[in-house]
Amino acid sequence: MSKNTLYGIFDCELVLLAAVKEIRANKIEIKEVYSPFPVHGLDKALGLKETRMAITAFIYGCIGLSLAALMIYNIMIIDWPQNIGGKPNFTFYHNMPAFIPIMFECTVLFAAHLMSITYLIRNGLYPGGESDSPDARTTDDKFLMEIEVEGNVADVKAMLTKTGATEINEKDA
Amino acid sequence: MFTIDKKAKNFTMALMAIGLIALIFGFVSNPHGAWPALLFNTYFYIGIAVFGVFFVALQYVAEAGWSIVLKRVPEAIMAALPVFSLIMLFIMVASIMHWNHIYHWLHEGIMTVGHKDYDAIIAGKEAYLNASFFIIRTIIYLLGWNYFAKKLRALSVLEDKEGGTAIHFRGVSTSAWFMVFFAVTSAMASWDWIMSIDTHWFSTIFGWYIFAEWCAIGFTTVLLFTLYLKRKGHLQDVNENHIHDLGKWIFAFSLVWTYIWFSQFMLIWYANIPEEVTYFTARLEVENYKFLFWFSMIINFIAPIILLMSRDAKRNNGRLIFVGCIILLGHWLNSYLLVTPGTLGTHGHIGFTEVGIGLGFGGLLIYLVLNALTKEPLETKNHPFLDESKHLHT
Numbered sequence: 001m002s003k004n005t006l007y008g009i010f011d012c013e014l015v016l017l018a019a020v021k022e023i024r025a026n027k028i029e030i031k032e033v034y035s036p037f038p039v040h041g042l043d044k045a046l047g048l049k050e051t052r053m054a055i056t057a058f059i060y061g062c063i064g065l066s067l068a069a070l071m072i073y074n075i076m077i078i079d080w081p082q083n084i085g086g087k088p089n090f091t092f093y094h095n096m097p098a099f100i101p102i103m104f105e106c107t108v109l110f111a112a113h114l115m116s117i118t119y120l121i122r123n124g125l126y127p128g129g130e131s132d133s134p135d136a137r138t139t140d141d142k143f144l145m146e147i148e149v150e151g152n153v154a155d156v157k158a159m160l161t162k163t164g165a166t167e168i169n170e171k172d173a
Numbered sequence: 174m175f176t177i178d179k180k181a182k183n184f185t186m187a188l189m190a191i192g193l194i195a196l197i198f199g200f201v202s203n204p205h206g207a208w209p210a211l212l213f214n215t216y217f218y219i220g221i222a223v224f225g226v227f228f229v230a231l232q233y234v235a236e237a238g239w240s241i242v243l244k245r246v247p248e249a250i251m252a253a254l255p256v257f258s259l260i261m262l263f264i265m266v267a268s269i270m271h272w273n274h275i276y277h278w279l280h281e282g283i284m285t286v287g288h289k290d291y292d293a294i295i296a297g298k299e300a301y302l303n304a305s306f307f308i309i310r311t312i313i314y315l316l317g318w319n320y321f322a323k324k325l326r327a328l329s330v331l332e333d334k335e336g337g338t339a340i341h342f343r344g345v346s347t348s349a350w351f352m353v354f355f356a357v358t359s360a361m362a363s364w365d366w367i368m369s370i371d372t373h374w375f376s377t378i379f380g381w382y383i384f385a386e387w388c389a390i391g392f393t394t395v396l397l398f399t400l401y402l403k404r405k406g407h408l409q410d411v412n413e414n415h416i417h418d419l420g421k422w423i424f425a426f427s428l429v430w431t432y433i434w435f436s437q438f439m440l441i442w443y444a445n446i447p448e449e450v451t452y453f454t455a456r457l458e459v460e461n462y463k464f465l466f467w468f469s470m471i472i473n474f475i476a477p478i479i480l481l482m483s484r485d486a487k488r489n490n491g492r493l494i495f496v497g498c499i500i501l502l503g504h505w506l507n508s509y510l511l512v513t514p515g516t517l518g519t520h521g522h523i524g525f526t527e528v529g530i531g532l533g534f535g536g537l538l539i540y541l542v543l544n545a546l547t548k549e550p551l552e553t554k555n556h557p558f559l560d561e562s563k564h565l566h567t
Contacts, residue, residue, distance in 0.1 A: 044566075058482075085443060097435075
């Protein structure tokens with residue numbers, strides 16, 4: 001049996017959201033939804049797994065914090081202790097208050113940058129990456145729902161029309 | 174309609190009884206130590222009460238929709254403001270009448286050239302720190318805050334009765350005026366009531382420090398009352414998304430508080446100028462406060478950052494209640510450290526008077542808030558953002 005891919009085009013994100021819920025309630029699997037902007041609640045409606053971005057952010061923050069501590073320990077205590085305003089400079093913990101801003105900034109810097117880079121790589125948005133949206137209008141004002149159908153295409157088409165798709169395109173596998 | 178059940182009533186009455194006994198005990202056994210205890214507890218609870226006004230005004234000026242389903246809670250917290258204002262006013266009147274010795278700069282002769290207690294630095298502050306201007310300022314803050322509290326509550330009740338957006342926009346403009354007034358007066362109140370205890374010392378970030386503390390304890394109080402009402406079967410429109418948002422606020426303001434705490438500490442530690450470091454030596458070099466000083470800072474910072482960082486934690490009621498209690502305790506200890514070292518020096522300690530008054534005022538606050546909650550239906554209607562609030566999802 002051949003596998004067909006259907007593209008339902010929607011004009012409005014609220015219609016799309018309702019359509020996603022109804023289509024999933026009818027046991028039809030949605031492969032992907034393309035949208036020009038993030039739609040609130042769509043991830044939940046699609047039943048996507050929760051993002052693991054927060055875990056990566058925590059790991060990156062820890063890396064930043066430890067690197068900053070190592071760096072400042074090496075610079076200010078081991079390599080070249082300096083007498084700044086008579087502050088204790090032979091032990092790390094005595095001079096700790098002066099190092100906290102550096103460690104804080106490095107934590108933020110690492111977490112923010114590495115998170116952005118992770119996000120871009122994970123979404124294939126690196127230089128030379130190709131768009132996998134089947135319809136360029138999804139970067140403008142249309143929403144696209146991609147459904148892979150094995151078998152009765154007409155039923156799914158009817159379903160899409162019923163839930164408010166303004167246009168249905170078909171691609172043979 | 175919400176009614177106070179017998180258990181809650183007995184509980185608050187018991188707390189208030191403990192408070193009354195502690196007050197009498199304190200003033201009979203050691204009045205010199207009881208006044209600072211009264212002041213820091215009043216400061217703590219008036220902060221929660223005035224935060225109620227700030228919360229309501231903030232939602233208006235930000236045109237925020239998420240909080241509307243629980244807006245009766247901060248409104249009820251405002252109801253505690255008049256009572257704590259009167260107590261605060263009483264302490265301030267007592268100070269200028271020399272019934273107590275909280276404020277060193279009110280000492281007789283300290284600003285008179287040639288007097289044996291003459292202090293040139295304090296005399297230089299006479300234009301601002303003098304008894305009559307001081308009490309006038311206190312009256313202005315308290316009257317202003319109470320006026321806005323009354324007005325915002327009245328508008329909210331009127332909106333439920335009449336509806337329409339005209340009342341809402343009156344609320345927006347009232348709140349905007351309150352924001353301007355509160356921005357100045359919250360900082361000035363913190364200088365007058367707290368910072369002037371250590372008269373020689375000053376910190377330009379102090380107003381923010383106090384404001385951040387009030388916000389941290391205020392959001393925690395709003396959250397705890399909301400969870401209590403939900404457990405009692407009210408506020409059914411409040412779901413885990415609203416609780417999550419309140420949790421975010423508590424997390425955020427705990428970190429803001431720590432940030433300001435550390436900013437204040439580090440600049441003074443690093444510069445090491447004698448007239449500035451006195452504030453911290455009075456806390457770090459004295460055995461009574463040394464441990465509490467670090468302890469209060471660490472629990473106010475570590476508890477929220479470890480226990481509230483993840484999304485799931487902010488949606489877990491048990492976790493939120495646990496952290497909320499830690500934060501309230503931590504900031505209560507911090508309030509103690511704001512007042513006591515400057516007034517009692519090495520003689521300060523946390524005893525029955527301090528804890529008892531704290532519990533008593535807590536009971537008073539809970540009673541006043543619960544009482545205010547019975548006055549109007551907890552489910553609001555007619556607010557333009559009500560529907561948005563009901564469909565909040567984060």
